[in-house]
Amino acid sequence: MIQNYNESAVIVHVDFCEAWKCNYSSEVQSCHFGQSLPQLSLHTGMYYTKEENTGFCTISESKQQDASAIWIHMEPVLRDIRLKFPEVDTIELWSDGPSKQYRYKKDFSILCNVPPTLGFQRTTWNFFANSHGKGAPGxxxxxxxxxxxxxxxxxxxxxxxxxxxxxxxxxxxxxxxxHIAEGDMQTYDTLLSQPLKPVPATKNIHQVIPYGNSIHCRSLSCFCSEPQMCQCFSPTTFQLTENTHARV
Structure with a gap:
């Protein structure tokens, strides 16, 4: 993908790091044992455009790592990409696939709503196999x-x-x-107020493409017909707010 993409696309590879505990350079024993310094959540990654590759890190005192928090961490990065590269209208997101972070119904719901509001016309989220995909974010x-x-x-x-x-x-x-303020973590909670149906066989999904309030998903990623969606690996369509899904 990195070798073949064009000026209108950006590839974004993300992951959460292990939390980093704040420290004093020198502290008395009572401070070391008596004061609880915060642990910082670090969401790191690399984005690739035709012009440059850039690493990024978002920092928060909040330990929240659900769908709402993920997109709060993602938003300033995506806004900067739009500002620096106005010709970019396609995001190809890559990450590992923990079922309570990136690969579950709430994240899919926000994926359908947020990128269009930031000016992106097409978005794809791709998940690496288990225990793989650390790479640049690590x-x-x-x-x-x-x-x-x-x-x-x-x-x-x-x-x-x-x-x-x-x-x-x-x-x-x-x-x-x-830097992400802890109070910002509830920004996207209103998007998740509507009940969402479970997505069948979520653990087997490795590519998600939002389409309105629905998602196209399949067991392997494929880009052979971009910008159109190909029919490789039997893609299915699932309506997140209804208990229906069908072959496409």
Whole structure:
């Protein structure tokens, strides 16, 4: 895909890193045992356009990692892509497929609604096989956390997400950093207020393409007829708000 995509497409590879615990460079014993410093959630990734490849990291004190939180982490990245590359109207998202994060009905529902509001005409979410797909997001996350650890060892205090964003972002100029306020995590909850039907055989799905309030899904990803959807690997259509699905 990276070798063959055109100027109108962006490939975005994402993953959550293991949480990073805030630290003082020096602290008394009572502070070490008595004060609970926050753990920061880091959502990292890399996006690829025809012009450049860019790593990014979004930071939040919230431990929430459900569909609403995922899209709060994704939104500033997608807005920046639209601003920097106005010709891009297609997103190809790649991630691993945990059933309570990326690959479940609530994430599919937001996938149908949010990208069009940001100006994207076509979106595809692709899931790697289990235990695969770390790649660039894992490398970005490791670099970010090592940089934060080094700053603490050099005498800096990183005690919250804003300081992490400021100090690590200053040290890693090649990576885009975004701070997510904990209060923003409920932004997309209203989109999930309508009851959603379970998607059959969710664990077997490896490609999802939103179409209005429905999704096209199949067991393997295929791009042989882009921008049209091909019929390889028996795609099915599922209406998220109704208990019906049919062959297409």
């Amino acid at each position: 490398c970005t996350g490791g670099t970010v956390k090592r940089t934060a650890d080094s700053l603490v060892l050099q005498g800096s205090d990183i005690v919250d997400g804003k300081i992490f964003h400021e100090m690590v972002g200053r040290s890693l100029c090649s990576t885009q950093f975004y």
